[in-house]
Amino acid sequence: MTTVAVKPATMAQALTRALRDAMAADPAVHVMGEDVGTLGGVFRVTDGLAKEFGEDRCTDTPLAEAGILGTAVGMAMYGLRPVVEMQFDAFAYPAFEQLISHVSRMRNRTRGSMPLPITIRVPYGGGIGGVEHHSDSSEAYYMATPGLHVVTPATVADAYGLLRAAIASDDPVVFLEPKRLYWSKDSWNPEEPTPVEPIGRAVVRRSGRSATLITYGPSVPVCMEAAEAARAEGWDLEVVDLRSLVPFDDETVCASVRRTGRAVVVHESGSFGGPGGEIAARVTERCFHHLEAPVLRVAGFDVPYPPPMLERHHLPGVDRILDAVGRLQWEAES
Amino acid sequence: MTTVAVKPATMAQALTRALRDAMAADPAVHVMGEDVGTLGGVFRVTDGLAKEFGEDRCTDTPLAEAGILGTAVGMAMYGLRPVVEMQFDAFAYPAFEQLISHVSRMRNRTRGSMPLPITIRVPYGGGIGGVEHHSDSSEAYYMATPGLHVVTPATVADAYGLLRAAIASDDPVVFLEPKRLYWSKDSWNPEEPTPVEPIGRAVVRRSGRSATLITYGPSVPVCMEAAEAARAEGWDLEVVDLRSLVPFDDETVCASVRRTGRAVVVHESGSFGGPGGEIAARVTERCFHHLEAPVLRVAGFDVPYPPPMLERHHLPGVDRILDAVGRLQWEAES
Amino acid sequence: MTVMEQRGAYRPTPPPAWRPRTDPAPLLPDAEPYRVLGTEAAAKADPELLRRLYAELVKGRRYNAQATALTKQGRLAVYPSTTGQEACEVAAALVLKEQDWLFPSYRDTLAVVARGVDPVEALTLLRGDWHTGYDPYEHRVAPLCTPLATQLPHAVGLAHAARLKGDDVVALAMVGDGGTSEGDFHEALNFAAVWQAPVVFLVQNNGFAISVPLAKQTAAPSLAHKAVGYGMPGRLVDGNDAAAVHEVLADAVRHAREGGGPTLVEAITYRVDAHTNADDATRYRGDAEVETWRAHDPIQLLERELTARGMLDEAAIEAARQDAETLAAALRERMNQDPVLDPMDLFTHVYAEPTPHLREQQEQLRAELEAEAESEGSTHR
Amino acid sequence: MTVMEQRGAYRPTPPPAWRPRTDPAPLLPDAEPYRVLGTEAAAKADPELLRRLYAELVKGRRYNAQATALTKQGRLAVYPSTTGQEACEVAAALVLKEQDWLFPSYRDTLAVVARGVDPVEALTLLRGDWHTGYDPYEHRVAPLCTPLATQLPHAVGLAHAARLKGDDVVALAMVGDGGTSEGDFHEALNFAAVWQAPVVFLVQNNGFAISVPLAKQTAAPSLAHKAVGYGMPGRLVDGNDAAAVHEVLADAVRHAREGGGPTLVEAITYRVDAHTNADDATRYRGDAEVETWRAHDPIQLLERELTARGMLDEAAIEAARQDAETLAAALRERMNQDPVLDPMDLFTHVYAEPTPHLREQQEQLRAELEAEAESEGSTHR
Ligand SMILES: Cc1ncc(C[n+]2csc(CCOP(=O)(O)OP(=O)(O)O)c2C)c(N)n1
Numbered sequence A, B: 001m002t003t004v005a006v007k008p009a010t011m012a013q014a015l016t017r018a019l020r021d022a023m024a025a026d027p028a029v030h031v032m033g034e035d036v037g038t039l040g041g042v043f044r045v046t047d048g049l050a051k052e053f054g055e056d057r058c059t060d061t062p063l064a065e066a067g068i069l070g071t072a073v074g075m076a077m078y079g080l081r082p083v084v085e086m087q088f089d090a091f092a093y094p095a096f097e098q099l100i101s102h103v104s105r106m107r108n109r110t111r112g113s114m115p116l117p118i119t120i121r122v123p124y125g126g127g128i129g130g131v132e133h134h135s136d137s138s139e140a141y142y143m144a145t146p147g148l149h150v151v152t153p154a155t156v157a158d159a160y161g162l163l164r165a166a167i168a169s170d171d172p173v174v175f176l177e178p179k180r181l182y183w184s185k186d187s188w189n190p191e192e193p194t195p196v197e198p199i200g201r202a203v204v205r206r207s208g209r210s211a212t213l214i215t216y217g218p219s220v221p222v223c224m225e226a227a228e229a230a231r232a233e234g235w236d237l238e239v240v241d242l243r244s245l246v247p248f249d250d251e252t253v254c255a256s257v258r259r260t261g262r263a264v265v266v267h268e269s270g271s272f273g274g275p276g277g278e279i280a281a282r283v284t285e286r287c288f289h290h291l292e293a294p295v296l297r298v299a300g301f302d303v304p305y306p307p308p309m310l311e312r313h314h315l316p317g318v319d320r321i322l323d324a325v326g327r328l329q330w331e332a333e334s
Numbered sequence C, D: 001m002t003v004m005e006q007r008g009a010y011r012p013t014p015p016p017a018w019r020p021r022t023d024p025a026p027l028l029p030d031a032e033p034y035r036v037l038g039t040e041a042a043a044k045a046d047p048e049l050l051r052r053l054y055a056e057l058v059k060g061r062r063y064n065a066q067a068t069a070l071t072k073q074g075r076l077a078v079y080p081s082t083t084g085q086e087a088c089e090v091a092a093a094l095v096l097k098e099q100d101w102l103f104p105s106y107r108d109t110l111a112v113v114a115r116g117v118d119p120v121e122a123l124t125l126l127r128g129d130w131h132t133g134y135d136p137y138e139h140r141v142a143p144l145c146t147p148l149a150t151q152l153p154h155a156v157g158l159a160h161a162a163r164l165k166g167d168d169v170v171a172l173a174m175v176g177d178g179g180t181s182e183g184d185f186h187e188a189l190n191f192a193a194v195w196q197a198p199v200v201f202l203v204q205n206n207g208f209a210i211s212v213p214l215a216k217q218t219a220a221p222s223l224a225h226k227a228v229g230y231g232m233p234g235r236l237v238d239g240n241d242a243a244a245v246h247e248v249l250a251d252a253v254r255h256a257r258e259g260g261g262p263t264l265v266e267a268i269t270y271r272v273d274a275h276t277n278a279d280d281a282t283r284y285r286g287d288a289e290v291e292t293w294r295a296h297d298p299i300q301l302l303e304r305e306l307t308a309r310g311m312l313d314e315a316a317i318e319a320a321r322q323d324a325e326t327l328a329a330a331l332r333e334r335m336n337q338d339p340v341l342d343p344m345d346l347f348t349h350v351y352a353e354p355t356p357h358l359r360e361q362q363e364q365l366r367a368e369l370e371a372e373a374e375s376e377g378s379t380h381r
């Protein structure tokens, strides 16, 4: 048996590959957005697609996010599968009207006759030293909008598999790409077939018995690191990577929490009205009598995303996570 | 001592009076929006203001919500206190970019030198037989946006007092007006001075010992009714009217829950990613060892707001609330 | 000797990128709205078309009256009437080929019906039993769109997609004068022009956005003048002249079909009724204005033209009226039946497959309905 | 005898509401961009102004170079240069009176500095220590605005408010060619025209929105042609001709000040540098194009004019260069100092008073910082 050394690919490269494979497999797939064509996107995720598939399949649009998403709706009505890129998280806001009033509701409005298989790629989160409006985490808005799927990868392999699944979905998917993981690498091999992940299944990234860290996207590596560091304190932490916020995988999450009896939700987004509230509430509803302590939340602060020089104080890091784990009422144990 | 019979005023009238008094008290207060001038608004809340204060103080704008809020930002920069009307909840979505990227952040962006004292009035919620896009509850979006206050009255007196407070606030306030309570009446007397409610204080509308219903806006009367009905089942329910979602009055809410040991959050908005998740999570974080059961949520379903003929099945009513109260693990009691 | 020559200054060449790609002149609308009825152009109009338009206008007027009556009987939640605007509504529907698409605004049920959609299905939204009552693909009519101007980019995207696929499809999108102020109007027109998408934008300038008159909506010479800013032709037409509206739209549709790209058409008309049955128009306009417009009524204009040309006699007029009555009677009867509703439909089409979370809520509603049925069966609450 | 007379048809009056309020002709831009340098108009230009513009352009160019250098040294997070666009940046600042307001886009730090804002404070956003480094009220300069076109309605609202208060204030708002595609551009211009607000919109058409060339952004004859659709005048100017830009803007500002309402000015220029220091412009354009534009350089144009007219000698040129070096040296030195930051500022200005909830988070951060200081004081993690 020979093992070939795999040149590790970055998450950005895996996303490019997913787009390319999806476009090759289905002529209905069209990529569109600001600078996605000639430039290949500001993060180069669409690199080479315009060249390979032509500018009609990978299109530089005018600079207008509502127009981009609104025309994508019309294209989807006609049977295409648009993959829209929002250049940065905060620049998706002008498209919210189209997203909330149309993208999320068209299938329901028409009793299923007009589904909108649109994938909306949104680079999100901070940690890249971006100036104002370049580091938002707005998943709370998407979660609160029925009719959307909300998906976010944390590994290179998932980036490929989940994006393929998102594009293949007959429902609109908000595909959140953790900016600071674009250049992360793992052992994903672009030359081997990657299973297309089904949307809606969380995965246990690390097993542990003391408590569960429930997390997703950019915070997954941070939680893995925290779990390592926690060993020194005698805690054996389990890490659940949600991968999809909608649908939410209650089964996997609750199985873990019932096992450990303690949980901390970790994300970059602010906590007030953020994803963690929903997650903590639903875990508590389902696992109340298994809980030794309230489900705690570790998150960004409830402030506008800070300037680059202050972002490290905002972002939840290993220490903040361990502090929260320490507040999980361990006295009750002994 | 003589008591004069007070002609009961509707919530809409109390809001009109609040606007009028605020405009009379401060020439910086300007009302603007679609149809707010000559027509007096589609709910007649701005009735008479253009006549009394002139069209420059109560202005019919062009039909463009981002433009309305965006120009209000500029007016506030110049020292005015704009009160913006969004005609219906769902028609505020085109203004989200201005709301999230500017209204909520300008003070912080400028280290406090450029506060934006803007009040954004948003008629919200259903129960009025409105066709699509006329019955949304979008408070989750506002709650998840740091820098905004989010306020909603449930009584006629609060409508007056809280709107006065919102306009007087130096911070932007999203003022959510429960559409189906516009024509509700109580004993508020427009001829007597109404105390201007401070923003951020919840109020116990009904004391009880068995469990706490935590609610706001259009669901307050429903909870009061449910509390009455619950007596037949032997439950003595406390009802807390939040009045403001941001700031959140943890003190009042937690004091109640610690007393009763059980809580249900009730709102019209969908539950997934909705306000109830945040509320349940924070109550649980703070009152874990006082809780006999998990904090439950009673809400609209996580679907696009239904058409008029189906809305009664969607809206949380007395039965759905009592069902939830019944699931608060009373067996543990005996 | 000029100053320049005197002082021997250099003459810079124009900035390199400056080559206007489009000549603005042909994009600008004429100073006067285009008219056919009562002008020389009428002689060239197809008599069959005029008669067809007439019959449809009469039906349309009756349909509006019937729908308004249904609101009073509680059979419709709300109705935005197009009385006085029938020429635009009807022409917009008739000008399209079968494979083309119509993108109506919330007001345009009449255009939807004129395109062939079942009148009851067209009214489903306004009756309140569902958001859209018809299958958009059956007659290629997008759902009636409540948020103003937001369907315009959909029309552009659909037309663009059809062109990319090589299909012969034109999209016609309708919007009001008020709707032109929305950002989505701007973005849609810009995308359409850049993509040279086969779309026609029809603005019905009926003078008001609810209570707000045009003068508070725009300071432009006309709404059609907006076209030049996108690089597409703008046309101005008398919106109460059915023949003129049809001709202008037909030209624009042909232009789009032939690859010429989008056109913006402004039809000047008037909303004779209040904004909806729930509106009180006396709050913001006087009767005198309405009366002036009644004198410029689309049905009368066409009737006079046809009569003057000997193309319409009393019998034909009566026949049109009869047809309209038949339509109204059928509508009345069908709308007087209660629609059959299944509350469980709340969940059926939110996603292709309900999420586990929605399945839980589905079960909750099912239990609630059962409990309700039970309690109704035994005692009254 | 005409056809009409033959058949005795009636002649309908025009639709009652049809009275175009505005004559479109004066609103349309000229076919060629306006120029002063190297034309007869130069003779009429104020020599003092030209010399002042020249000195500012030279400083501006140096400022751009210095800021770009600072990104390489890690002293700025990012810098969008305006090399090649200095004429627009400088003219926009110089044309305003003290009480007027400037609304810059994210690219316009140079205009902000030229208006008098401290250069280090102007760069705070791009250095990354805070979002805005200056007090907007000090020089009446709105914060540099990252989301494109979103500051345009702010300018309109401010100008409108000032007019309502009877104050003599004009707002000048800057936006790029790409920004004109956004809905906010449309809504802002429409509000401005309807309200007759004293605003001037300056579009710097520099040919690109990051990598997207103008031809993919619009099909319009020019961006200035958009003005007529709002009912305001559109002016087209050579954006590399500082004298022309200044004159056109000064006219527009005067017009606004006198109650004439808004103007849209399109300045045709070119982004000689990449989009920002982080961008690779070779991916989307060739050197040849850049070279053509270098030959139409704003500083050279003005220098040649002034030299030809004997208004600028080597000494004056050298003096301008010296001034620019002094500015750059000071900037370099000050930017090489680390800004003093207090992490607790995260909470200070979110609201007038922190909410109870934020106060809790404030305490959390305080504890974290103390723990960090402690652990740094003792061991290293
Ligand atoms: C985005 C949005 N904002 C506000 C409304 C509320 N609204 C419904 S109709 C209307 C006026 C529309 O005027 P116009 O576009 O001229 O169309 P008309 O009613 O005259 O047909 C308004 C403001 C809406 N439906 N959508």
Ligand SMILES: Cc1ncc(C[n+]2csc(CCOP(=O)(O)OP(=O)(O)O)c2C)c(N)n1
Pocket: A034, A063, A087, A091, A094, D107, D146, D147, D148, D175, D176, D177, D178, D179, D180, D206, D208, D209, D210, D271, D275
């Ligand atoms: C609403 C919004 N969308 C996208 C962006 C990302 N972005 C920053 S600059 C830019 C191009 C801007 O082009 P243009 O308006 O021509 O200005 P220029 O950069 O040429 O000065 C883009 C797309 C943004 N800042 N704001």
Ligand SMILES: [Mg+2]
Pocket: C176, C177, C178, C204, C205, C206, C207, C208, C209, C210
């Ligand atoms: Mg109208």
Ligand SMILES: [Mg+2]
Pocket: D176, D177, D178, D204, D205, D206, D207, D208, D209, D210
């Ligand atoms: Mg540009």
